[in-house]
Amino acid sequence: xxxxxxxxxxxxxxxxxxxxxxxxxxxxxxxxxxxxxxxxxxxxxxxxxxxxxxxxxxxxxxxxxxxxxxxxxxxxxxxxxxxxxxxxxxxxxxxxxxxxxxxxxxxxxxxxxxxxxxxxxxxxxxxxxxxxxxxxxxxxxxxxxxxxxxxxxxxxxxxxxx
Numbered sequence: 613x614x615x616x617x618x619x620x621x622x623x624x625x626x627x628x629x630x631x632x633x634x635x636x637x638x639x640x641x642x643x644x645x646x647x648x649x650x651x652x653x654x655x656x657x658x659x660x661x662x663x664x665x666x667x668x669x670x671x672x673x674x675x676x677x678x679x680x681x682x683x684x685x686x687x688x689x690x691x692x693x694x695x696x697x698x699x700x701x702x703x704x705x706x707x708x709x710x711x712x713x714x715x716x717x718x719x720x721x722x723x724x725x726x727x728x729x730x731x732x733x734x735x736x737x738x739x740x741x742x743x744x745x746x747x748x749x750x751x752x753x754x755x756x757x758x759x760x761x762x763x764x765x766x767x768x769x770x771x772x773x774x
Contacts (some may be wrong), residue, residue, distance in 0.1 A: 616695040617641040617728065620686055623648055623663050624656045625762045626670050627744060629736030633701035636730055638676055645693055646671060648681045657745055657769060670759040687722035696725055703732045703740070 617637055623630060623646070630646075637644050648663055658666070660681055667679040682689040690698060698718060700711055715727035732739075739757050748754050748766040755763045767773045 617697040617699040619699040629739040669761040
C-alpha cells in the first residue's frame with residue numbers, strides 16, 4: 613500500500629518553505645498530493661489556475677508530487693485520494709494553536725486520517741506568502757525565497773515587468 617499524504621494550502625503564492633516541507637515529506641511518504649483548496653470566500657492575489665501553474669512548474673522535478681485542486685472537506689478529499697495523512701508545516705509556536713484546532717477537527721471528522729506536522733526549516737522560518745507578497749509589491753528582492761516562476765509572476769502582477 614502506497615503511503616500518500618495530502619499537503620493542503622492556498623499557496624498564494626508557493627514559497628521555498630512550501631517546497632522544503634514537500635521535499636522533507638517525501639522522505640516519509642511515497643507520494644505527496646499538493647492540494648489547493650478552492651475557497652471562493654477568500655481574496656487571493658493569484659487565481660486558482662495561476663497558483664496551479666506555479667505549483668506544477670515548481671514541483672516538475674519531483675515525480676512523486678502531484679498538484680491539484682479540491683473543494684469541500686479536506687478529510688473527504690483525503691479519503692477519495694486514498695490518503696491517510698495530511699502534511700502540514702509549522703513555522704513557529706504562533707502556528708501551533710490554529711494547526712492543532714484543524715488537526716483535532718479533521719480527526720473528529722475522520723479518525724482514519726492522521727495529521728503529520730513538520731517544522732519549517734530554519735532557513736524559511738520567517739517566510740510567509742503574505743510577507744513575500746508585501747515585499748514584492750514594493751519591489752523587494754524575493755528571488756531567493758520563492759521558486760523562479762513565482763518571482764516572475766509576482767513582478768508581472770505588481771508591474772515590475774510586462
